[in-house]
Amino acid sequence: MTERSVLHEFSASGNCYKVRLTAALLGIPLERREYDIMKGETRTPEFLQNVNANGRIPVLQIGERFIPESNAACYYIADGSNLIPTERFDHADMLRWMFWEQYNHEPNVATLRFWMRWVGIDNLSELQRLQMTPKRTAGNAALRLMDDHLSGHEWFVGEVMSLADICLFAYTHVASDADFDLKSYPKVVEWIERIKGHPHYLAMDA
Amino acid sequence: MTERSVLHEFSASGNCYKVRLTAALLGIPLERREYDIMKGETRTPEFLQNVNANGRIPVLQIGERFIPESNAACYYIADGSNLIPTERFDHADMLRWMFWEQYNHEPNVATLRFWMRWVGIDNLSELQRLQMTPKRTAGNAALRLMDDHLSGHEWFVGEVMSLADICLFAYTHVASDADFDLKSYPKVVEWIERIKGHPHYLAMDA
Numbered sequence: 202m203t204e205r206s207v208l209h210e211f212s213a214s215g216n217c218y219k220v221r222l223t224a225a226l227l228g229i230p231l232e233r234r235e236y237d238i239m240k241g242e243t244r245t246p247e248f249l250q251n252v253n254a255n256g257r258i259p260v261l262q263i264g265e266r267f268i269p270e271s272n273a274a275c276y277y278i279a280d281g282s283n284l285i286p287t288e289r290f291d292h293a294d295m296l297r298w299m300f301w302e303q304y305n306h307e308p309n310v311a312t313l314r315f316w317m318r319w320v321g322i323d324n325l326s327e328l329q330r331l332q333m334t335p336k337r338t339a340g341n342a343a344l345r346l347m348d349d350h351l352s353g354h355e356w357f358v359g360e361v362m363s364l365a366d367i368c369l370f371a372y373t374h375v376a377s378d379a380d381f382d383l384k385s386y387p388k389v390v391e392w393i394e395r396i397k398g399h400p401h402y403l404a405m406d407a
Numbered sequence: 408m409t410e411r412s413v414l415h416e417f418s419a420s421g422n423c424y425k426v427r428l429t430a431a432l433l434g435i436p437l438e439r440r441e442y443d444i445m446k447g448e449t450r451t452p453e454f455l456q457n458v459n460a461n462g463r464i465p466v467l468q469i470g471e472r473f474i475p476e477s478n479a480a481c482y483y484i485a486d487g488s489n490l491i492p493t494e495r496f497d498h499a500d501m502l503r504w505m506f507w508e509q510y511n512h513e514p515n516v517a518t519l520r521f522w523m524r525w526v527g528i529d530n531l532s533e534l535q536r537l538q539m540t541p542k543r544t545a546g547n548a549a550l551r552l553m554d555d556h557l558s559g560h561e562w563f564v565g566e567v568m569s570l571a572d573i574c575l576f577a578y579t580h581v582a583s584d585a586d587f588d589l590k591s592y593p594k595v596v597e598w599i600e601r602i603k604g605h606p607h608y609l610a611m612d613a
Contacts, residue, residue: 254555254556255507268499269503270507273503273505276499276502277499289483289486290472290474292482293486296476296479297479297480300477300478301475304476304513307510308510328538328541346460346461
């Protein structure tokens with residue numbers, strides 16, 4: 202990319218890590234700007250006005266333009282690379298897994314991780330407390346569906362790693378932060394190791 | 408598309424309607440197969456085994472292959488058409504709105520609509536009842552963000568209608584089913600009328 206690229210992020214977020222990992226695997230440099238979401242730094246008038254009216258990170262800045270939504274930011278970075286299949290069905294299938302990640306996986310696995318490790322169980326609202334069990338059930342169902350898929354496939358789409366793998370990897374590989382037991386999903390564990398074995402793999406805390 | 412295309416759907420679902428509307432706008436024929444989700448017809452062993460292991464509709468069948476997730480199915484149908492911008496930023500920006508729709512709009516506007524019109528308020532669980540107010544707040548925030556964006560733009564991305572508009576339209580134009588007051592969002596109302604004015608517009612109940 203010829204324009205300056207800045208990732209507006211909270212680096213412990215898996216959604217932000219996805220974008221860094223995509224860039225790292227492709228050897229694309231990204232500037233990073235950190236916000237403390239626990240202090241409301243993504244809800245300031247300046248952030249809402251200039252970066253993302255939705256008050257969330259990550260946001261990928263390209264020159265003077267901004268792309269919110271982690272999976273859209275990953276797509277922008279990887280556009281034209283071998284992380285995005287060009288065959289019509291495989292391309293839609295990649296997007297299928299990326300939409301599934303944001304609808305069925307992230308709101309369960311990532312939200313429990315955030316509540317348990319950042320907010321703290323003792324600080325949860327009554328409503329959040331009531332949601333913990335359904336989110337755990339749904340998170341385990343998501344991991345089960347992934348494990349079942351990976352029983353017949355090395356990667357989520359086609360025969361090579363794609364953005365679908367990267368987007369699903371981000372919160373899956375740290376699911377134990379939310380007390381999910383990855384040992385129950387052995388194909389997921391093998392897939393995690395395959396991704397970690399990529400020569401340009403970047404760890405979440407790197 | 409040369410292969411037979413079948414939409415596995417529950418026709419009152421906005422997520423299913425998106426796929427029909429995309430096909431209609433492009434003049435692409437779709438076979439339809441209806442499932443009664445209130446009777447669990449998408450959770451049968453046959454459905455889970457043969458159509459979607461995630462137990463949800465819509466699923467777009469192309470020949471013998473299946474694409475779950477409404478926005479991925481819309482993308483497959485529209486791939487290569489003028490509903491998908493080819494410029495790199497605009498393409499990612501379209502995906503941004505489609506991911507935002509599934510994360511910030513659908514779980515609020517669509518879920519409240521489903522609870523109020525299909526499940527029925529009296530049949531909600533304690534947890535669902537507690538979620539109604541936060542979902543209404545978040546649904547109104549989503550409609551507000553759309554209205555603000557449309558104050559400066561006719562369409563969500565660039566200067567023409569794209570899949571972002573279609574995916575956002577599906578549940579927005581029936582938000583009053585969930586007692587959202589669209590009159591509070593006049594730019595959204597104008598945008599709804601622009602979409603309805605398309606020569607190949609297909610109504611939800613058509």
